[in-house]
Amino acid sequence: MIELVLMNQEQYEAFRDQSAADYAAEKVLAGTWDATDAQRLAQESFAKYLPQGKDTPGAYIYHIVEVASEQIIGYIWLHISDAPAGKQAFLYDILIYEAHQGKGYGQATMQALDQVAKQEGAVKIGLHVFGHNLKALHVYEKAGYQITDYQMSKTLTP
Template sequence: MSSIVTLVPMDAEQYERFEQRSLADYADEKIQAGTWTVEEAPERAAESFARYLPQRLDTPHAHLYMLMYSNTDVVESQEEAGYIWFNMTDSAQGKEAFLLDILVYDSYQGRGLGTLAMGALEQEARRLGAVRIGLHVFGHNERALHVYRKSGYRVTDIQMSKEI
């Protein structure tokens, strides 16, 4: 039995759930990274969303999808397994996709869906004309680092800090 992940554009109800979860997760990641305080994190996360998704689901160049999982034995049975958000931009090398958020729900973890989702992202970005995909990952996120490396991503920049 093998699995497939397809990207299905978010609808308004799915977007509301995505935004609520993604805002909370982003604020938490910034707190864990030591970048923001607990007090300022919710407001700063909201400001970031307003900058990158000013028209929310209808923001030009923003691509928001649900990750739909099915095993190949029962293809007509798709289950919502997470979400993915990337923006498309133009660069000197051509169109680039930048992954801003990806989440495989906890109940689907450990099944290889992260790697499958990254493959689906690559196909969709290529379909949209991208020649490159970029992303940022927090240093403490070992699970994501593993998935990205397994998917062929290489480190292009490292930022470090030390508490003193």
């Protein structure tokens, strides 16, 4: 069983650094950003979406904690905001640390995420998944998420 525990400032700073680095790497892998600019662009994204850090209104940044061992096994970043069709949640980031993957923690975390979103009044949760991340796509589909859009690109050779 897992529990979502809000991060303190020191934990948030470590999360921000790791999440930004991972995001930059994913954008490079997806061919969206050049490696030389990726870290700067990722930091700019964090400044835009978390202008007040962990205290940004609507931001919920948690450690994922395995209850029995009290061990941190990952993190999750959710944002909830008002929308015309009711409060909407958006999953910006989730990571189950590699040593804990394949043990059902992803599904348990997605269920805990549903509960947090419902408690905050959200009627829907959205997310983005990179096309090359088939493992994450499987977790999301298994948790009941459906594809709502496709964004595609083609690299042109000279």
